[in-house]
Amino acid sequence: MGYITLPRRLFLWCMALIYMFAFFSLYLQIPGLYGNDGLLPARWQLRYSGKAFLEQLLSTPTLLWLGPHLGLDTQTAMELLCLLGAALSLAATLLESLRDSLVFLFLWVLYLSLCQVGQVFLYFQWDSLLLETGFLCVLIAPLTTVPGWRAGRVHDPVTFWLARWLLFRLMFASGVVKLTSRCPTWWGLTALTYHYETQCIPTPLAWFAHQLPVWLHKLSVVATFVIEIAVPFLFFSPLRRLRLGAFYMQVLLQVLIILSGNYNFFNLLTLTLCLSLLDDQHIYFWLRRKYIHTPNKGSSLWSWAGFLVELAVWTLIGYGTVTCFDLQIDWDKGTVSSRTAFTFHQFNQFLKTVTFPAVWLGVLSLTWELVTAMFRCACVQGFFRRFLGTVQWTVFGAAAVSMFAISLVPFTYIEYDSNASLWPGLRQGYDAVGRYQLVNSYGLFRRMTGVGGRPEVVIEGSMDRVTWTEIEFMYKPGNLSATPAVITPHQPRLDWQMWFAALGVHSHSPWFTSLMHRLLQGKTEVIELIQSDMSKYPFHQQPPMYLRAHRYKYWFTEKLANGPFPKRWWRRVYVEEFYPTVHLGDAFLESMLSHHGLKEKSSPRRLSETALVQLVRWVRAQVNGLSAPLLLWSLLFCSASICLLRGLQFEVTLKTKPSEPTTLPHPQEDKQTMSVEEVDEEEEVEDDAGKKTGGFKDDYENVEDVTDEDG
Numbered sequence: 003m004g005y006i007t008l009p010r011r012l013f014l015w016c017m018a019l020i021y022m023f024a025f026f027s028l029y030l031q032i033p034g035l036y037g038n039d040g041l042l043p044a045r046w047q048l049r050y051s052g053k054a055f056l057e058q059l060l061s062t063p064t065l066l067w068l069g070p071h072l073g074l075d076t077q078t079a080m081e082l083l084c085l086l087g088a089a090l091s092l093a094a095t096l097l098e099s100l101r102d103s104l105v106f107l108f109l110w111v112l113y114l115s116l117c118q119v120g121q122v123f124l125y126f127q128w129d130s131l132l133l134e135t136g137f138l139c140v141l142i143a144p145l146t147t148v149p150g151w152r153a154g155r156v157h158d159p160v161t162f163w164l165a166r167w168l169l170f171r172l173m174f175a176s177g178v179v180k181l182t183s184r185c186p187t188w189w190g191l192t193a194l195t196y197h198y199e200t201q202c203i204p205t206p207l208a209w210f211a212h213q214l215p216v217w218l219h220k221l222s223v224v225a226t227f228v229i230e231i232a233v234p235f236l237f238f239s240p241l242r243r244l245r246l247g248a249f250y251m252q253v254l255l256q257v258l259i260i261l262s263g264n265y266n267f268f269n270l271l272t273l274t275l276c277l278s279l280l281d282d283q284h285i286y287f288w289l290r291r292k293y294i295h296t297p298n299k300g301s302s303l304w305s306w307a308g309f310l311v312e313l314a315v316w317t318l319i320g321y322g323t324v325t326c327f328d329l330q331i332d333w334d335k336g337t338v339s340s341r342t343a344f345t346f347h348q349f350n351q352f353l354k355t356v357t358f359p360a361v362w363l364g365v366l367s368l369t370w371e372l373v374t375a376m377f378r379c380a381c382v383q384g385f386f387r388r389f390l391g392t393v394q395w396t397v398f399g400a401a402a403v404s405m406f407a408i409s410l411v412p413f414t415y416i417e418y419d420s421n422a423s424l425w426p427g428l429r430q431g432y433d434a435v436g437r438y439q440l441v442n443s444y445g446l447f448r449r450m451t452g453v454g455g456r457p458e459v460v461i462e463g464s465m466d467r468v469t470w471t472e473i474e475f476m477y478k479p480g481n482l483s484a485t486p487a488v489i490t491p492h493q494p495r496l497d498w499q500m501w502f503a504a505l506g507v508h509s510h511s512p513w514f515t516s517l518m519h520r521l522l523q524g525k526t527e528v529i530e531l532i533q534s535d536m537s538k539y540p541f542h543q544q545p546p547m548y549l550r551a552h553r554y555k556y557w558f559t560e561k562l563a564n565g566p567f568p569k570r571w572w573r574r575v576y577v578e579e580f581y582p583t584v585h586l587g588d589a590f591l592e593s594m595l596s597h598h599g600l601k602e603k604s605s606p607r608r609l610s611e612t613a614l615v616q617l618v619r620w621v622r623a624q625v626n627g628l629s630a631p632l633l634l635w636s637l638l639f640c641s642a643s644i645c646l647l648r649g650l651q652f653e654v655t656l657k658t659k660p661s662e663p664t665t666l667p668h669p670q671e672d673k674q675t676m677s678v679e680e681v682d683e684e685e686e687v688e689d690d691a692g693k694k695t696g697g698f699k700d701d702y703e704n705v706e707d708v709t710d711e712d713g
Contacts (some may be wrong), residue, residue: 008285009277010142011160012102014094016274017139019641021109023267023634024132028116028124028629029084031495033527033622035123037077041496041516042529045076047119063437064115073610074618080116081618087112095641102146104213106139122513123495128268130442131172137440140692141401143569156378156391157398160371164405165278166363170234171413172444174251174273175231176358176418179445181349184261187450189342191220199558201266202501203477203494204486209571211262213561217337224327224340225249229255232319235360237279238367241308244315249279264477266493320478356418361410368406372399405441408432412443413581455555457504459514459580463521463546467583470550471540473521475500475532479556482572489631496531504553508581511596518549521596522586534627541557551581 036044042354047068050058052602058067069079086111096111113646114133117124141161180188187193195216198208231252256269286293298442328343344352376399377393377528411432414421432441451457458479462470474480477487478497496517503511520528524545526536533539554574584591595601625633 005282006162006278006280007158008282009280010158011098011101011284013165013277014106014139014143014276015107016270017099017106017135017276018091019638020132020274020491021113022088022095022268022637022641023112023134023270024083024092024129025088025615025638026170027266027492027630028250028495029081029088029440030625030633031531032077032080032084034525034529034531035495036080036119037527038075039520039523040077040123041520042123044080044119044121044521047121048076051377061119064118065111066115066119068298073612073616074615076119078618081118081622082614085618085621092637092641096644099146101143101402103140103143104145106143106566110136110140110338117552122511123499126493126498127446128266128271128445130595131268131271131444134442135165137438138168141398141405142357150469155394156375156382157395158400160368160375160395161398162278163371164189165275166237166404167409169252169272169278170237170364171409172275173230174234174264175413175416175444176446177227177234178353179448180227180230182353182416183347183448184346185449187453188223189346190217191223191340192309194222194452195221195446196450197447198262198602199556200450200456201263202498203489204479205262205488206486206571208262208486209558212558214425215337217339220340220518221329221338224235224323224329226255226329227318228323232322235363235683236315238363240445242283242314243308245279246284247316249276249374251280260490262643264487264493266490270491271683279390302586336713345385353417357414358418358423361414361416361420367403373401373558375399375523375693391478398702404431408435409441412441415443416445425477439686443563443670451505455557458554458556458574459504459547459551461518461521461551461581463541464548464550465544465546467548467654471546473532474538479572481522482570484571486571487631487698492630492634494531494630504580508551509594512600513593514551514581515594516600517599518551518581518584519586519591522546522584523592531627532631536627548583548585549581550579550583553577553580620639655697 032039032040036042038045048062050070053061065083066076066079069076072079074082090100090105091109094102094105094487102444110133111667113129113136117129117133120129120632124678140162142158143495152547180193185193187196195212198204201208233248233251235245239245241247253273256273256276259265262267284295309642312325326343327340330339331337333341338386358420372395377396378394381389382388405426408431410424411421411428436440456479460480461473462472464470472480474484475497476488477494479486480502499511499513503514508514517528521541521543522543529536529539529542536542556572556574559568559570560571582590
């Protein structure tokens with residue numbers, strides 16, 4: 003693995019940006035989801051039993067326990083935590099000096115605090131993934147707020163390796179569970195013939211992707227299995243171009259998912275993890291910069307040997323794909339036929355064979371990074387610097403080994419025998435930190451739903467129980483003529499849960515009863531989750547007297563020849579009643595509220611009129627009625643523009659400066675032979691330049707003009 007200074011900086015910038023998306027998106031929905039008049043009031047999750055503050059914090063690790071000490075009720079405290087997280091992550095996006103270990107620790111604590119009371123609306127895998135990746139940022143980011151600690155330490159490749167291991171666990175498990183679930187659509191390679199129209203919130207491009215021929219859908223499923231199951235093993239390859247090939251295949255998959263579906267910040271987070279596969283040399287290639295490297299003797303021989311190994315690896319993957327999925331080309335029809343040519347028992351045997359070798363592959367890869375970092379420590383001149391580097395290597399190496407060890411427990415969930423063979427001490431360690439979600443298990447798209455049609459719940463309201471009006475949501479399918487929304491990176495959490503509710507009966511989704519109750523009460527906070535523009539809500543002047551819900555099955559319409567875009571995107575048929583007709587005081591509604599524990603348990607805590615409370619209220623008043631996707635896109639555009647302008651300004655400054663007659667060596671490459679004073683001076687210059695440009699500059703401008711042939 004080459005130097006990883008630039009990928010690490012880009013990784014931290016992306017994580018700050020994703021935190022900003024997550025906090026802002028959740029902030030806009032807090033009153034309707036967790037407010038005193040929301041669907042699942044968060045104050046019910048915090049029971050002040052008179053225990054000591056530390057004891058309460060250990061039982062439920064959330065900063066919301068501080069709310070009463072600040073004169074805040076739970077809703078206002080949640081809004082304050084979101085605002086703090088959003089503001090700090092926005093600042094970290096713009097200023098590299100704030101992409102600090104302590105800053106990322108604070109962001110992680112804030113998001114964990116919200117997840118502790120988030121209930122079903124924060125039980126998504128991407129929330130767990132954000133917490134796990136966010137904690138890794140604490141280890142990966144530099145501790146620049148402490149004098150004498152700067153970026154670019156010898157342990158950086160060790161901690162950054164943890165992101166690569168997390169990416170491997172995420173992708174490999176997501177591929178494996180599709181087959182271990184025995185879902186007939188994945189085994190029959192027909193999953194994508196249903197996926198585009200049955201995913202939670204499809205984009206307009208999903209309609210066009212759905213029209214593709216079946217053979218291409220099946221071939222896409224084959225490609226998905228290859229990218230998610232076979233390719234992740236290349237993440238740990240010592241050959242650079244194999245890792246780069248794996249990187250671009252992962253990027254291709256994630257970009258296609260982003261284009262066809264609205265999965266909030268999840269795919270952006272996965273793409274960020276993919277940066278752990280890169281090195282400085284490839285970032286220079288992107289930037290069209292010169293990168294100096296000193297070829298060793300025999301490099302031509304090693305290049306040919308490496309090329310032959312790479313060719314053998316890709317040939318093996320191709321041969322395995324053709325064999326396992328019986329790929330055959332029909333030249334006359336111009337199609338490729340495919341089928342699963344192995345059995346469930348054979349796949350289980352394969353899984354048993356590769357799970358522990360995958361663990362040992364991770365052990366060897368991490369050991370290599372540890373040994374390499376230790377060697378770099380030994381090569382540093384100066385006793386004090388060598389001692390400090392050794393201490394840092396010891397601390398962060400131990401942290402990396404610990405994180406890797408406890409992650410083996412959720413990773414081996416994919417194979418029972420491997421999980422049962424783990425050392426019991428690993429389970430104890432995993433259980434000890436379980437509440438903090440430091441490591442998690444993953445497995446996306448385990449089973450394909452909606453094979454017989456996409457189930458969708460439609461709520462209807464009436465004033466006289468005769469004329470019924472459908473209540474249309476902003477994002478989820480409902481209106482047959484409404485164009486599918488594009489809302490990434492925002493996640494409308496109520497719309498997502500409506501998709502899950504449609505898969506079962508209403509009693510499996512207790513919050514749905516609360517939704518019906520709040521709509522009958524006409525609670526504005528909940529209505530704004532459905533329509534941010536109140537004028538588009540059919541009962542904005544007066545709440546409906548009666549509500550009911552029906553289940554329909556939706557399908558994309560077929561492609562027509564009279565135009566590029568359909569007049570109607572959806573067609574549907576009625577299936578059954580999902581929720582009976584209810585009104586305020588209705589016996590059934592009251593019994594369901596009592597059964598699910600949704601009755602008012604206590605009166606809201608009285609809110610003091612402090613300056614902090616008034617500030618939180620003022621901010622809320624400014625954002626009310628704003629479109630969440632538009633707000634997030636605006637923040638993204640402004641942040642990226644500011645960083646780009648600062649980078650361009652730095653480029654202009656460099657071009658106007660008189661060039662030095664001498665050339666500088668590659669950083670870190672010759673640092674080991676410098677004196678302590680020379681190293682300190684060079685690092686200070688690098689850090690100052692990086693802060694001026696937000697971390698997106700060419701760190702070393704005056705390098706020798708050597709062209710990188712292979713990128």
